[in-house]
Amino acid sequence: MHLTPEQQTVGRRNFLKAVAGVPALAGLGAAMAVRGPVRGGPVRLGFVGLGGEGRVLLEQVDPAFARVTALCDINPAQLARADEVLAKHHAPPAPHFVEYADMLRSADVEAVVIATPLWTHADITTACLEAGKHVLCEKMMAWDVEGCARMRDTARRTGLVLEIGYQRRYNAMYHAAYEGVIRRGLLGDVYLSRILWHRNGNWRRRGDPPSPDYDPSAWGYPDWEHLLNWRLYTRYSRGLLAELASHQVNIVNWFFDAEPDAVLGSGGIYRHRDGREVDDHVYVTFEYPGGRTAVFSSIESNAFDHYYEAFFGTKGTLVLRGESEAYLFHEGSGAQEALAITPAGPGPVLEASESRAADAAGAGADGGQTGSGDRLAAYRAEISGFCSAIRAGTPLRCGADAAMGSAVACLRALEAIERKARVPIRAGQQEHT
Amino acid sequence: MISPPAPRPRRAFWRTPGRRPAALARLSVRAMACRFEVALPVERLDRRVAVQAALQEATRLDERWSVFRPDSLLAAVNRQAHERPVPVDAELAALLALCTRLHEDTGGAFDITTTPLSRAWRLLERAGEVPEPEALSQARACVGMAHVELGRSGDAGPTVRFRRPGVELNLGAIGKGYAVDRIAVRLRAAGATPALVSAAGSSIAAAGAPPDGWLIALRGGPETPRLRLRAGAVGTTGTAEQGFTAGGVRYGHVLDPRTGEPARGMTRVTVVADTAAEADALSTAFFIGGPDLAARVIARHPHTLAILQPDGSAVPRIMGDHPGVTLEATCT
Numbered sequence: 001m002h003l004t005p006e007q008q009t010v011g012r013r014n015f016l017k018a019v020a021g022v023p024a025l026a027g028l029g030a031a032m033a034v035r036g037p038v039r040g041g042p043v044r045l046g047f048v049g050l051g052g053e054g055r056v057l058l059e060q061v062d063p064a065f066a067r068v069t070a071l072c073d074i075n076p077a078q079l080a081r082a083d084e085v086l087a088k089h090h091a092p093p094a095p096h097f098v099e100y101a102d103m104l105r106s107a108d109v110e111a112v113v114i115a116t117p118l119w120t121h122a123d124i125t126t127a128c129l130e131a132g133k134h135v136l137c138e139k140m141m142a143w144d145v146e147g148c149a150r151m152r153d154t155a156r157r158t159g160l161v162l163e164i165g166y167q168r169r170y171n172a173m174y175h176a177a178y179e180g181v182i183r184r185g186l187l188g189d190v191y192l193s194r195i196l197w198h199r200n201g202n203w204r205r206r207g208d209p210p211s212p213d214y215d216p217s218a219w220g221y222p223d224w225e226h227l228l229n230w231r232l233y234t235r236y237s238r239g240l241l242a243e244l245a246s247h248q249v250n251i252v253n254w255f256f257d258a259e260p261d262a263v264l265g266s267g268g269i270y271r272h273r274d275g276r277e278v279d280d281h282v283y284v285t286f287e288y289p290g291g292r293t294a295v296f297s298s299i300e301s302n303a304f305d306h307y308y309e310a311f312f313g314t315k316g317t318l319v320l321r322g323e324s325e326a327y328l329f330h331e332g333s334g335a336q337e338a339l340a341i342t343p344a345g346p347g348p349v350l351e352a353s354e355s356r357a358a359d360a361a362g363a364g365a366d367g368g369q370t371g372s373g374d375r376l377a378a379y380r381a382e383i384s385g386f387c388s389a390i391r392a393g394t395p396l397r398c399g400a401d402a403a404m405g406s407a408v409a410c411l412r413a414l415e416a417i418e419r420k421a422r423v424p425i426r427a428g429q430q431e432h433t
Numbered sequence: 434m435i436s437p438p439a440p441r442p443r444r445a446f447w448r449t450p451g452r453r454p455a456a457l458a459r460l461s462v463r464a465m466a467c468r469f470e471v472a473l474p475v476e477r478l479d480r481r482v483a484v485q486a487a488l489q490e491a492t493r494l495d496e497r498w499s500v501f502r503p504d505s506l507l508a509a510v511n512r513q514a515h516e517r518p519v520p521v522d523a524e525l526a527a528l529l530a531l532c533t534r535l536h537e538d539t540g541g542a543f544d545i546t547t548t549p550l551s552r553a554w555r556l557l558e559r560a561g562e563v564p565e566p567e568a569l570s571q572a573r574a575c576v577g578m579a580h581v582e583l584g585r586s587g588d589a590g591p592t593v594r595f596r597r598p599g600v601e602l603n604l605g606a607i608g609k610g611y612a613v614d615r616i617a618v619r620l621r622a623a624g625a626t627p628a629l630v631s632a633a634g635s636s637i638a639a640a641g642a643p644p645d646g647w648l649i650a651l652r653g654g655p656e657t658p659r660l661r662l663r664a665g666a667v668g669t670t671g672t673a674e675q676g677f678t679a680g681g682v683r684y685g686h687v688l689d690p691r692t693g694e695p696a697r698g699m700t701r702v703t704v705v706a707d708t709a710a711e712a713d714a715l716s717t718a719f720f721i722g723g724p725d726l727a728a729r730v731i732a733r734h735p736h737t738l739a740i741l742q743p744d745g746s747a748v749p750r751i752m753g754d755h756p757g758v759t760l761e762a763t764c765t
Contacts (some may be wrong), residue, residue: 348650352703354671355635
C-alpha cells in the first residue's frame with residue numbers, strides 16, 4: 001500500500017494514540033509479556049530442520065528460556081551452519097542427528113522445534129508428540145487437512161503443547177492493534193480486509209549440494225534440486241497460499257474472530273514456466289460470516305505493494321505493513337480529515353514557509369519517528385512463549401485450533417483455484433473431525 | 434540517609450499542567466492543494482466538532498474560488514465577465530475590494546490578474562519556460578486591476594466585469610490567507626481557542642494563544658529569528674520550493690505584474706499583519722517590490738512587520754512592528 005510521508009506520519013500517530021494505555025502494551029516493540037527464567041530451568045530443545053527459517057529461530061533462542069540440546073537435519077551443511085549459530089551465541093554445542101527418530105530416541109530433549117518442508121510437518125509432529133515431546137512447528141500446519149487434524153488430535157490426546165509458528169501472534173504491534181483498535185471498535189463495522197504479499201522474483205533458490213555425491217532420495221527428494229526448491233513442487237509444498245497467505249489469513253481470523261465459510265480463487269503459473277508445479281500468481285476471496293470478506297493476492301511479478309494486512313471499517317482503516325509498521329486512519333466528516341496528537345515540547349509549533357508545489361504538506365514540528373514492531377523480537381517471543389507454555393502453562397498464541405483455521409482456509413483456497421469453483425470451508429473441515 | 438524521591442503522580446501526558454500545552458491536537462483537511470491544519474491543546478478536543486466545521490471553510494472556499502474547478506464561482510466569472518457583469522456574492526465582492534485596495538497600496542505589486550503571465554511562463558502546469566517576447570507582451574496586456582470593474586446591479590447585488598477579454602482572476606496569493614482567517618473567526622466564535630490555524634505553513638493565524646504565545650520557526654539561517662505569536666497572522670512567500678531553471682538561470686514562480694518577469698532579489702519574505710489575507714498578500718508584494726516597497730507600505734500600515742531574506746545574504750532585514758508578535762533569536 002503506497003502511503004505518502006504525511007499519511008505515514010498521521011497514520012502512525014493515530015495508531016499510537018489509539019493504543020496508548022492499552023495494558024501491558026505501552027512499550028510497543030518491547031518484548032512481549034513473557035517472563036523468564038521459568039521454574040524448572042530452561043527447556044531442553046531439539047531443532048529439526050535447520051534451513052533459513054530454522055536458523056532464524058535458532059538465532060532467537062533466549063537462554064533464560066531454552067537450551068538447545070539436539071540439532072537434526074538431512075543436510076550436513078545446514079548442521080554445520082547451525083553449529084556456527086550456537087557458537088556465535090556462546091551456547092554449548094549440541095549433538096547432530098540425521099533422522100529425527102534417532103533424535104527422539106537418544107537425545108535429551110523435552111521439546112522440538114520443527115522447521116522442515118511442509119509435507120513432513122504432520123509425520124514429524126505426531127512422532128514427536130507420541131514420543132512425549134512438546135512441539136513448536138513452523139507454519140503452515142500441514143500439507144493437507146488430514147495432516148492438520150492428525151496433529152491436532154495427537155496433541156489433544158497426549159496433552160502436550162503444540163504451537164504453530166505464526167510469528168505475528170507474538171508481535172507486540174499486532175497485539176496492540178487487536179486490543180487497542182479492533183476490540184475497542186475504532187474501525188466501526190469492518191466488511192473488508194485486504195491482505196497481500198507481492199514480490200518480484202521467481203522464488204527459485206540456487207545453491208550447491210553439501211557434497212557432489214549428496215543423494216536425498218532416501219527422504220523422498222529425487223535430487224538435490226527438489227530438496228533445495230521444495231517450495232515449488234506440489235508433493236512437498238502448497239505454494240504461495242501455504243507459505244505466505246496462511247500468515248495473513250491467520251491474522252484475519254484473529255481480528256475477525258471467525259473463520260471463513262467459503263473461498264473463491266483463481267491463479268496459475270503465469271510468469272515462471274520453469275518446471276515448477278505451484279502457481280506464481282494467486283488471487284483468493286475468503287467469505288467470512290456477517291458479510292465480511294478478505295481478499296488476498298500474491299504475485300511474483302511486482303513488488304510495489306510488498307506485503308500488508310489492512311482492515312477497512314465504517315469508522316476507520318487499519319494498515320499493518322511489513323510486520324513492522326501500523327497506521328490508523330479515521331473516516332472523518334470528510335475522508336480527508338485527519339487528527340494527530342503531538343507532544344508539545346519547547347520547540348516551535350510550526351514552521352512558516354513558502355508554499356510548496358502540489359503536495360504542500362505544511363507539516364508542524366514533527367513528533368518524530370514512533371515505535372514499530374520488531375520482526376526478530378517476535379521470533380524470540382515465539383520461542384520463549386512456547387517454553388513458557390511448557391513450564392508455566394501460559395496460554396498459547398496460536399495453538400492447533402487457531403492454526404488449523406487458517407491452514408484449512410488456505411488448503412480450500414487451493415482447491416477453489418484448481419476446481420475454479422466456490423469451495424465451502426467449514427463443511428470440509430468437519431469431514432476430518 | 435538519602436530518602437527516595439517522592440513518587441510522581443501518574444498523569445496522562447496531555448493533562449500535565451503548565452504554561453504551555455503539554456500536547457497539541459492537530460486536525461487537518463486538504464483543500465487548495467495543501468493541508469489546512471488547526472493545532473490546539475489536546476484538552477480542547479472537546480471542541481473537535483467545531484474545529485472540523487471550521488476547517489470545512491477551506492473546502493467551501495476552495496469549491497467556490499478555485500480556478501481549477503470549472504464549476505466554481507470564480508471560474509464562471511473568468512469565463513463570462515468580459516461579456517457582461519457577473520453577479521458575485523457579498524463575500525467574494527468584499528475580498529475583491531480588499532484585493533483592489535492592496536493592489537493600490539502596493540503600487541501594483543500585489544495583483545490577482547497575473548494568470549495570463551503564469552500561463553505564458555508555463556507555470557500553471559508547473560513546467561516553466563521563458564516565453565517569446567510577443568507572447569509575453571500579449572499576456573501583459575491582460576494584466577492589471579484596471580481591467581477589473583466591481584459594481585452593483587440593482588437586485589442582483591455585487592457584480593464583476595472585465596474591461597477587456599483575456600482577463601482572469603486568481604486568488605492564489607490571498608485565498609489561503611483568507612480561508613485561514615475565516616477558520617480562525619469560526620474557532621473564536623465556537624470557543625475553540627487557543628488555536629493556531631495554518632495552510633501549508635505559508636499562511637498562519639492565531640485564534641487566541643497560550644500564555645507564552647505560539648512559537649513559530651522561520652526558514653533561513655542562524656540569523657533568522659523565530660516568532661512568538663500571540664495575535665495576528667503570518668504570511669510567507671518564497672521561491673525556494675517552486676520555480677524552474679532555463680539556460681542556467683533559475684526563475685522563481687512569483688511573477689512581477691509590473692514587468693511580467695519573475696521577481697528577483699528576494700529568497701523569502703515573511704509578513705506579520707492583523708489578518709492572514711493581508712499577510713499573505715503583502716508577503717507576495719514585498720517579495721516582488723523588496724525593502725523599498727515594504728518601507729513605503731509599512732509607513733502607511735502600522736501593525737505590519739516584515740522579515741525580508743534577500744538573495745545571497747544570511748542576515749534577514751526586519752522592518753516595521755506588530756503588537757501581537759515578538760521576535761526571538763534562534764540560537765540562544
